[in-house]
Amino acid sequence: MATIAVLGTLDTKGVEHTFIADEIRRRGHDALLIDVGTGFPASIDHDIKREVVASAAGLDMASISSSKDRGKCVAAMVKAAPVFLEQLHKEGRIKGVISLGGGGGTAIATAAMRALPIGFPKLMISTLASGYTAHYVGSKDIVMMPSIVDVAGLNKISRTLFSQGAAAICGMVDIQISSVEDKPIIVASMFGNTTECVGTAKQVLEKCGYEVLVFHSTGTGGRCMESLIESGMVAGVLDITATEWADELVGGVLAAGPHRHEAAGKAGVPTIIVPGCLDMVNFGEPDTVPAKFAERSFYHHNPQVTLMRTNPEECRELGRILAGKINDYTAPVTVLLPLKALSVISAAGNPFHDVDADQSLFDAIRMHLRKEIKVVEMDAEINDSAFARLCAKSLQDLMVKT
Template sequence: MTEIKSSDEAVAIVATLDTKRAEASFVAEVIRSRGREIVFVDVGTSEDGAARSNDPAALLAEIGRNARASVNALHVDGRITAIVGIAGGKGSGVFGEAVADLPYGFPKLLVSSARPALLADLAARSDIILYPTIVDLFGINGFTSRILRNAADAIAAMRYAPQQPGSRRKIVAITAFGVTTPAVNRCVRLLSGHSIEAIVFPANGAGGRKMESLVAAGEFDAVLDLTTTELADEVLGGTATAGPERLTAAARKGIPQLIAPGAVDMVNFGVPSSVPARFCDRKLYAHTPYTTLMRTTEFETFEIGRVTAQKLANAKGPSLVIWPSDGVSDYDREGGVFHDPAANRAWLAGLRSALPASVECQELHCHINDPAFAEAAVCWIVSQIQNEETRDADV
């Protein structure tokens, strides 16, 4: 599957060489003219290809696994410092699989004629740089040559430079939503005062998925999961779900994690007409013309809390849940459109119904956006990081 042209600073080119050889060769020549060498990773399905199956879906899955293994080996060996894909719809999916294990910041460029929905899905799962061709890729012509040359010039100028061990500050991942922004802003400032870097992820589905993958990859020292609203969308079918893997990576990784019910008072939908008919009699609020929020009920928040506890059951590292008694979002305060203390307390009851004894739960008599909440959260995170540093120094 892999054709290697020797170099320590090579660019990998992922393409179906049985159908995209002309385009891949064109890109390779431009890259070489910029002083870089190339490595071909052939994901084609011709008779001389490595993967064989009579089931098209199974064949693509096998090709994706093989490409992922090849790309990972090239990266681990230090053979490549950038990668570019040239693909249509099927090839774009394979490229997404091939680069799935490459670190954040490793240059990944995909030149694709795939449908926008597929490219949007890839963008939600990885830091792939997308270059839609608009026209289809059928050889080199006056249109495709412009796109391919620009893509080749761009990837030839990119190189991955990993951080040296011990050179970085401690890093904490934080989840945020517009309605929890005051709390997040204060947490970021407080962590900075302790020389701890904060990386903020929007809790919009894509953000939560990406955070989980980066936690699993070992990019963070702790997680301040302040905004767990994506669990509400997962339970109730909203548009901001991050999938079933949400709130699992830190538990498996064993790093400190602090969990709060930020924005679990709401489920996200699109324009008002997109709200499912079964919710037509519910409390709805137009956050924007394109985003409709639905207030969660006591029954629903109980379930969201219970699911939260279940995900923490096998945590290998220090875990703490903080529940702010006076509200979980800017819309959930006295006079706010989603203010419902009973529903919030149901979340706490659901949490406690399944929370393991190994995980502590603290109640704070404040709103999630009050300074006291951020101060308590950061104090715990900092103490856990300092404890880890002390243990490492004693080893």
């Protein structure tokens, strides 16, 4: 039997969380009801009071609540709940967490869940789960389940979905992970346009005894990779796909934020960096592309993804940004430049082939990098097997030296 945290705003959603707790107990596990409400007193019996949660972060909930400022109260609990839940996890008191919520409850509960490690079961049943959820999930493995109806009482639909949610978190807690040989972990960034390069390098590294985890450079993927590097679990980084910086600079939909390419340098993890797919900015369907880009070069990757070619000016700035991030590395790092193409579609004869733009990128990287940082150039396309093998070998060389 495991203990599962049932975390929620028990002033407004007490009955619903009690139902979840009862369903968990019916399946043979224990439930720890935790109140993170910020308004009226909890409407049901529970195990841990909101004052206890707040005190974990050094906050006085009574004083905060007296302000009658809901925004201030929710912000306080968003700060306190992660501290308290992380403490419960470190003490081994919980093996999973589930919550129900609307706007405030989802903000509080997912903030708490993001404090827990990858692999720890986390399930959020939310009225907001069918929309944009990146700011709730962050770089963690939070399962977002749509509530369909509002979390406002029990009815035919909510009982069904809440029961399924309880069953799901119990199943996640029950799962037995088969033991496998521990191998040093290498993380790699990939896009559809760099698949061949990453795939070949992955095969080479796996034959040498490494486990290679591939992250899709979709913004969320880049942030997840950075988070895993920060965790201390990673022995090497094969950062082949930097496309998220193009979206960050130009305004595409797959930006990873301003802290991409920082974790490895701070953590001291050996890293290979390739400016892969900096020839493209990602947008959604064609009619979502801003009108100011109407005269640019586009490639319709699929009905939902429209790619725009970066121009020489943007490439110069991207080279400066990437070099600036690399200059801050205290870890061993090598930059590899595939001079003939940055992606499948920028190779000669393909839609994004633009020698001037690529040259602007390479020149800016060379110009702004610290002189002591090693740069290796190959007269090859990024997906050539020779370049992929160079990536793998260069990373191995760095790892051997550390």
